[in-house]
Amino acid sequence: MPDHLIQTFDFYMKKTAFLNKTKMKYLSFFAICALGVLLILTLFIFKPKYAVAQDYPVQGFDISHHQGSIDWSKISPQKYQFVYIKATEGGDYKDDRFQDYWLEARERGMRVGAYHFYRLCKDGASQAQNFIETVPIKNNSLAPVIDLEYDANCINQYTKEQLLKQIQIMHDRLQQHYGKAPIFYTSKIFYNMVLTGNFQKTPIWIREYKDSPNLKDKRPWTIWQYSNTGKIQGIEKAVDLNRYAGSEQDWKQYLKSIGLE
Numbered sequence: 065m066p067d068h069l070i071q072t073f074d075f076y077m078k079k080t081a082f083l084n085k086t087k088m089k090y091l092s093f094f095a096i097c098a099l100g101v102l103l104i105l106t107l108f109i110f111k112p113k114y115a116v117a118q119d120y121p122v123q124g125f126d127i128s129h130h131q132g133s134i135d136w137s138k139i140s141p142q143k144y145q146f147v148y149i150k151a152t153e154g155g156d157y158k159d160d161r162f163q164d165y166w167l168e169a170r171e172r173g174m175r176v177g178a179y180h181f182y183r184l185c186k187d188g189a190s191q192a193q194n195f196i197e198t199v200p201i202k203n204n205s206l207a208p209v210i211d212l213e214y215d216a217n218c219i220n221q222y223t224k225e226q227l228l229k230q231i232q233i234m235h236d237r238l239q240q241h242y243g244k245a246p247i248f249y250t251s252k253i254f255y256n257m258v259l260t261g262n263f264q265k266t267p268i269w270i271r272e273y274k275d276s277p278n279l280k281d282k283r284p285w286t287i288w289q290y291s292n293t294g295k296i297q298g299i300e301k302a303v304d305l306n307r308y309a310g311s312e313q314d315w316k317q318y319l320k321s322i323g324l325e
Contacts, residue, residue: 122308129161136172138298146175154183155190177206184218188233207244
């Protein structure tokens, strides 16, 4: 074959190889892009729906002496449909702001309830008595709340069975005294360690700031504390914010179930 034909043939082959490589690169690029778009669409369409606070219209907040002075005249009972106030802790501690908050919030026309911080080292009877001595019986008050949280210093004071028994004692005494079934406020850690499978009829108020409030065992929650850095006009310091698990109509039904509507 003449040299010039050989050179022409080599040039053609090299050009063809170059074009094929270029074509493959573009095809690979477009294939990767197509896969990326498909993945994004899949995640968008089939991603799990996590609860967000704005999904629940009934708002509330909870407070203790840490909030200091409160100008209740600036807080709307229409916007915040419930408030829980810390009353007691353990067997003898009484929050020194409770009585003032309790009276002022009620005068403002708010739905008011009281909560007790349960000390795992103390027996249920003495803690129930502390709460009963502090929180008056009011037919239009919300159900009492027992705040159950993990406490490394006390968690081994009782066995799990003994701890559940002591919690049961306090639960039953508050229900008998106030005529309303108590609510358990708790974290997912404490719930999973102690409460799972127990107190099945007790409403759960779950604390969860970063994730969905839904529990692993699919048990429904009643109140969700979704933030501890809330801002409310009339309260200078940060406030815990909460949402009720349901619609306005569900809230009215709940109030009716505890004798408030």
